[in-house]
Amino acid sequence: MAEEKKDPAFRLRETKGQMSWPPYAPGTHVRESDIREKKINYSWWEPEVQYAWSAGHAMNVFLDGLKKGKIMGINCKRCDRILVPPRMFCEYCYGPTEEWVEVGDTGIIETYSISYLDSDANRITEPILIGVIDFDNSPPHHGIMHYFGEMDKEKIKIGMKVKAVWKPENEREGAITDIKYFKPMEGE
């Protein structure tokens, strides 16, 4: 047990009138090793938390498009704006969106990161390249997040032109992962 206080109870009255706040820090620190060695009593629980979210019409069209090798956006005519990923309404004018458009599968890197962490915060040696891609046919700063591949981590930069690499058609299932990653376009 680390730093076990003699009196874990909080005794503020004794420090009344002191001018430095907080007067001291209530709490008992526990180290990760104390937990592993079961030096404190604890309970454990594994909840079952499963969902099946309704995708909604806009996402259905988008996912269906991915299956066919297309990235679909939708137009808000009032704002003259193509929304990618698509949605049923425009968040700026609060009106319904109208016309489906393909935005193509090429674009530029809006921003990126070179990650040495996986999704559970475990350290990895071969980094994951990840970033936001703005499509050529969508307005500036309208894109999606995805992986980059066939790319040198030394050479990646903001504004680089990239193109989607799709899974073979028979392996696509209507998911964002139907795109394997984005790779640099020739000349980059």
Place this chain on the structure above:
Amino acid sequence: MTFGEKQTDPLAKTHWRGDMQADYFYPSGVAGDKFFEHLKNNDDFMVCKCKKCNKIYCPPRLYCEDCFDEIPDDAWSPVAATGKIRLFTVAMLDAHGEKLAVPRVMALIDIDNTDSAMLGVIKTSDLDADLTGKNVKAILKPKDKREGTLKDIVCWE
């Protein structure tokens, strides 16, 4: 019509599966740790009493929920792991809404000599009996198998 177009294809893939699965660790806390540490080595409950409200808490607390005063170390004492059934119900369903193979009798048990109750599973074969007011005793795991959680209480009998 709220939207420009609506879904009309009944065969469209409408749902997306996912989860929020994670495991959870719950330290027993200052008061809980005393309770479970005691339960690991003894067959009775360690409880505490608010000196101001004269309320005896089981499970014990660090502070009194009514007057919000701290409960000092010298207000702790053990009580026997026995009680009286205040309320009971016969649960037929599991958490998924399916029939339990064996119905489970769940009860709220007033712990003797305290002002508190605990939830518990009652071991009984008679599902139609009126159990209200019956005296029950906690059945604990063998001492070498106790882990310092509420699971050390197997059931009440």
Place this chain on the structure above:
Amino acid sequence: MSRKVCVIGVGHTDFNSITPDMQWKDFMYEACNKAYVDAGVDPRRDVGSFITCAEDYWEGFSIFDEFVPDQVGAVLRPCCTVCGDGIYGLGTAYMQIMTEYFDIVAVEAHSKVSDLLTYGDMIIHAMDPLFDRPVSGPVARPKYGGSPKYTEAAPKPFVGASDEKERVHPYFLAGLEMQHYLKSTGTTEEQCASVVVKNKKNAYFNPYADYELNIGVDDVMKSEYLFKPLKKYDIAPNVDGAVCFVLATEKKAKDLGIEPIYLSGFGWCSETPWLSTRGMEAEYAKKAAKMAFKMAGVTEPKKEIDVIECDDRFSYKELQHLEAMGFAKPGEAGQMAQDGTLNVKGSLPTNTSGGALGVGNCLEATGIQKALEIVTQLRGHAGKRQVNDVEKGLAQSWRFLPTGSGAVAVFER
């Protein structure tokens, strides 16, 4: 006080057991859009602040607040989430308007419970992890896979073992409470059954209700015991639905040419979360009602309130709440349900919308659905279920198992 808060617009979706055609965003958008059209306001220009009532685990996101602004019209505007029932949202909106920061505030609450596959386990997850939850069953995940992975560097801590295979359904808590209610007040199971019959009948006249049913007390009594004495028909089934309210100052309402329905008082209260020391008398409803009546200047609730919507997600709850709020003496509410006092044409019309038993259990939207019914009644738009001469109405809700918290709102014309 100089400012008065009133309802200027309401909107809702249909309530359905499943809603596969709409994402949660579309669903909320529909309700909000209808409310804004009803009030005649443009959310992007007129509405000052937005409030959503939601809990993460009901929705399936670690931070649900993220997924709110677009569909309620709150992009780049003040918007927040209140983890509570819809009536908590209404009260919050009331306070925000009273600070004079805003003139118009929108409140949204919804249930998309059909997205959640493990409903029972979720309520177990709300029980105290140390002293209540382990009673329900095994610690290890019993059914679905998909457990998190552990690495050698960060292994899984020691996990206890147990013999049971299944976790028990958390509605057993309601079974316990119902037993307490029946025993302490002398109410009978038949009286609870007549609440079910009444509410499911009322739902026939409510176009958005999803669980209308033409049954008699006998049918309810013959339905099987699931958590004795709680029977199958005593339990409100789950439903999807979204409701949005637009609240404004009295002056704004007049400017917009809308006859205001005043939110004249609200209150909420929480009892201790410990099942171990909590009474089972719905003390929360009593205190919340007291606070709301004080704010609304209601001195004789039984006389002054013309229509009541109270939480009836289990049939006995309606009776228990009526008694707690002072509309009946302990043990009398059951009699009132039986003799027709609580019917639409009775002297104390209760749950005219069909309540949760008729409309469905819509989680955090329960309270706001009840408020919606009160507003509909006060506006005189309730059609065949319209109560005559309504001046004041009360909506009450409970935060559901395993909590002891609830809220009350009083509306008047």
Place this chain on the structure above:
Amino acid sequence: MKEVAVIGGGMTMFRRHLKETGKELSYYAAKMAMEDAGITKKDIDMVVMGSAPDAFDGVHLKGENLLDGAAAAGKPYVRVFNGGGTGVFAPIAGWWHVASGVADICLVVCEEKMGNCYPHPQTAFRHIWDPILDRPLNPNLVWLFAMEYNRYMNFAAQKMGISVEKCKEWIAEVAVKNKRNAVGHPCAQLADPNITVKDVLESEIMAWPVNRLDISPPSDGAAALIYCSKDVVHKFTDDPIYVGGVGWNIDSTMWTNRDLYFPRYVANAAKMCYKKAGINNPTRDIDFAEPYDPFTYKELHHMEGMLLCEKGEAAKMTHEGETQRDGRMPICPSGGLLGVGNPIAATMGQKVCELYWQLAGKAGKRQIPGDPRVGVGMAWGDIMQMATVIALRRG
């Protein structure tokens, strides 16, 4: 509207794991604040709880579970939630309880127990992403901030006319400043009097450009604050600290549809707050600020959003020492999240309680020299979209 005064604050130790349950932590913080104000549970009219995701503590409806620790058993109690913004949003909610005239005395408690989530608190963060567009890619939360960091850094470097590497160095100075400021804070998890820029730049890369010391790690902790209305404040103090104004604002969920270089939502929230607080010229009227600093660049990003400096120039201000405790505009004198720790909602302890302690002259070793009269606290949350701002003033 009623004027609202702060009359008490409290906080617990911040650590990766604490032995206490969430309720007990809330109790410690609430009790400290109540002792500070000299009130008992009877005096409290209403209680507000601020707590971020349920998925950390591992309790559904966690607000309900925590309520007895927040002195709320038998009282009106509500929980508000804005992701990371909760640390300042809960005090804002407390403010409207009193400002609206509904309550005279309101207790605000913020609690977080991130250590409960296994295998790692990141596991819970995995579920904050869009389930269809992002979650199938198995994202890590740090990626998100790394991407924003990168976008911001490129913009700032260009604006200040320096190289990206130099800019990263200047940004790292934020970690040095805050971890040094935290020395003397009894609750601090990460105080380090000897840390240097080199240490920060050479700590392991998590997701470039974010290094380990650029991040504030997950913690357990709680904090509490007590408000009273101006009508009753004379019972507690002669020199009250008032809430000048509050503001909050949220941007679109679609973070990939926004330009990340500048936080528009912070600017909107700050403008709302400043307008109410009568702050016409933020750089002149504000004496010190506590912007949210879970990552080094965020402090700078938020300073710009809070209009405390020109867009893209906050790093320069830091480099020139203006944001030090004795500088022209002290930023995060408490040590911030980078120095004290980041139990999401409980950061109210640094972001609002600290304002109170500084203005009341109770901050001890951390006290800002001079006579601070106006302080601004800010928090930020959700998917880089929510900003909450509060201004406190003396007298």
